[in-house]
Amino acid sequence: MKQLDSKPSIPYVVGSKSPLAVAINCAAKAGEWIKSRLGTVKELSTKYSPQDLVTDVDKGAETMIRKLILTHFPNHDILGEEGVAPGAAASEAALAKAKASEYLWIVDPVDGTTNFVQGFPFFCVSIALAYKGEVIIGVIYDPIRDEMFVAEKGKGAYMHGNPTRVSEEKLLADSVVAVGFNPDRTFAAPVNLKGIVALSEATRSLRAAGSAALHLAYVAAGRLSGYYEVNLNAWDSAAGALLVRESGGIVTDTAGNPYDIGVRNLVASNGKIQRQLLDVITAAGATGLH
Structure with a gap:
């Protein structure tokens, strides 16, 4: 079995293309198609809540990505957002089943659907x-800026071939941190708002741009010092978490435990402010943990 990683403990099954090349190709092709559909959404519906949108573009992009992946790796499994029923319980059940897979692709075809719909x-x-x-490969592609963020476990993270590194801020008070307004208005939104209020007083400034994956990519690239949100899914965070770690940062759950694809309540940072972030969120009762 051919090995692409320097660590022999992780064997990669390689077809006509490497998994990394396939991931990049899928992201690029889907991203360009999504960009071409901006402003042309024909079908708009909701999932878990009126704030949780899905379009024909999300579904079409996921179908495209699935077909491309399975062309090269027909025996691999795929966990995609559009193939899972709405709500946290359904997401957790789908992930629990998928965790048994040897090779599992985790796909969010359009992270930031509300932004896409709004233009x-x-x-x-x-x-x-x-x-x-x-997670051994993570790719995030922003088609508007044509920015391709790529990470491979143990091999670093890059944006268009240039290594990405987390920021240098050592104090939360000097940091710009991203937060999210989760579509789950019953549980997650009130918890997130507690954290947002507390962080607004402890940081230099907050940003909430509406894409968990891009927020994580921006932490990896040093554009943000940290990111916090409760009630994320694996497809929101899997690629971005690897980008952050391979760029020198830290990703944990809101209790400070190491990230895995089952983590739903997430804190990511440059590592230097991680403890400060966790302390503020804990003190505010905003961990989202029962």
Whole structure:
């Protein structure tokens, strides 16, 4: 079995293309198609809540990505947002089943669907590959800016061939941190708002641009010092979490435990402010943990 990684513990099954090349190709092709459909949405519906939107473009992009992946890796499994029923319980059940897969692709065809519908230019394609539950490849593509963020476990992270590195801020008070307004208005939104209020007083400034994956890519690239949100899904965070880690940062759950694809309440940072972020969120009762 051919090995692409320097660590022999992770064997990659390689077809006519490497998994990384396939992920990049999928993201690029889907991203360009999504960009071409901006402003032309024909079917708009909701999922878990009136704030949780899905379009024909989301569905079409996921179908495109699935077909491309399975062309090269027909025996691999795929966990895509559009193939899972709405709500946290359904997401957790789908992930629990998928975790048994040896090779699992985790796909969000349009992360930031509400932005896409509004014509707000902050959305992306997010694709990750996990081997026995551990993410080994992460790709995030922003078609509006034509920025391709790529990470491979143990090999670093890059944007168009240039290494990405997290920011240098050592104090939360000097940091710009991203937050999210989760579409789950019953549980997650009130919890997130507690954290947002607390962080607004502890940071230099907050940003909420509406794409978990791009927020994580921006932490990896040093454009943000951190990111916090409760009630995310694996497809929101898998690729971005690897980008952050391979760029020198830290990703944990809101209790400070190491990230895995089952983490739903997430804190990511340059590593230097991680403890400060966690302390503020904990003190505010905003961990989202029962």
